[in-house]
Amino acid sequence: MTGLNVVLVDDHHVVRRGIQSFLSAMPDMQVVGTAASGEELLTNIETWLPDVVVMDLYMPGGIDGIETTRRLREITPHTEVVVLTAHTDDERVIAALRSGAIGYIRKESDPLLLVEAIRAAARGQSMVDPSVAGAMLRDMTGSKAAGSGLTEREREILLELARGMSNKEIAAKLVISEETVKTHVGNVLSKLHLRQRHQTMVYALKKGLITLEELE
Numbered sequence: 001m002t003g004l005n006v007v008l009v010d011d012h013h014v015v016r017r018g019i020q021s022f023l024s025a026m027p028d029m030q031v032v033g034t035a036a037s038g039e040e041l042l043t044n045i046e047t048w049l050p051d052v053v054v055m056d057l058y059m060p061g062g063i064d065g066i067e068t069t070r071r072l073r074e075i076t077p078h079t080e081v082v083v084l085t086a087h088t089d090d091e092r093v094i095a096a097l098r099s100g101a102i103g104y105i106r107k108e109s110d111p112l113l114l115v116e117a118i119r120a121a122a123r124g125q126s127m128v129d130p131s132v133a134g135a136m137l138r139d140m141t142g143s144k145a146a147g148s149g150l151t152e153r154e155r156e157i158l159l160e161l162a163r164g165m166s167n168k169e170i171a172a173k174l175v176i177s178e179e180t181v182k183t184h185v186g187n188v189l190s191k192l193h194l195r196q197r198h199q200t201m202v203y204a205l206k207k208g209l210i211t212l213e214e215l216e
Contacts (some may be wrong), residue, residue, distance in 0.1 A: 003059075003121050007033040007050040009041050009068070010084075011059040015107075019054065019084075022111055029118065037061040038068030045072060050079055052121045054099035054114070055101065057085040058090060066092070066099045073100035080121035084114060088129075094202065102198040103127045126198045149191045150209070157184040158192075159210050162201040 006029055010016045013036070020031045030096060034046040036039040037059050037106075053072065057065035069081045082103035083096045093104055103117040106129050117127040160170045167185065171178045185197060192203055204210045 004029045004052065004118065005032045005048070005050045006118060007035065007041065007045075007048050008028065008052045009035045009038065009053060009059070009065070009184070010056040012056075015076070023115070023118070026115060029115075038063040038071075040064065041068060042075065045076055045079070049076065052118050053079055053081045054084050054118065054153075054182055055081050057083060057087055057096065059201075066095050068165060069096065069101050070099040075140050080124070081128075082117045082121050095207075096129075097199070097202045100196075105129050120164060123166060125166065125200065126162075126201050127164060128201070150188065154184055154188050155209070157181065158188050158204055159214055161185065161188065161197050162204050162210055163215055164198075164201075 006023055006141060008016050008019055008023075008031060010019070016034045016036070020034060023029050024031055026194070032050055033044055035044065039061050041053065055065045055069055059065060059068075063071070065083065069083075072079060081105075082099040083101045084103060084105050084107055085092075088106060096104060102121045102124070105114050105117050105127070109129055113127075113129070119186070120127040140172060149185045156174060157170060160173065165173070167178050167181045171181045174181070188200070189195070189197065192200070193201060194200060
């Protein structure tokens, strides 16, 4: 992977500069823009057209990181969002992921975890801080796989999607063709009424279709 274009959104100038310096040292990344608010990001997003946006949740102005993510995904659906925040309460985590974020990393985490989350996001794969995933489950209840309408094979596919695997990786693991995987993925998303594959982890955990232990 080369030429990953990244934009940083955080209202703290020192934080932006620090992250920009760190990411710019990565051979496969370049920071093409920074913003101090959601409004500033949305004003410039069609100029920057980044692969990945690193998004803070709490910012001054009229819209927070969650609403900014939702609007961003409508404007440039190809741009993925990785949330980087100090806030890990269940409600905010779930709201951020439902708004379209593909990753969720704590600011206290190892900086290399952010790097891996950005790379994963650019591949269309989800990465969520383990402590955040645990917080999600503490407040989540719902039905088990019964009633989901998934076949056993589709549940296998769902689990691998939740793990962030690509179609090629799933095909290799399950020893089936990529075309077959693509068909199953389409069926899974259709049956669960999801638009994008990175939504599967949050949905499946919430509904009890998979467990956190299965993701390990």
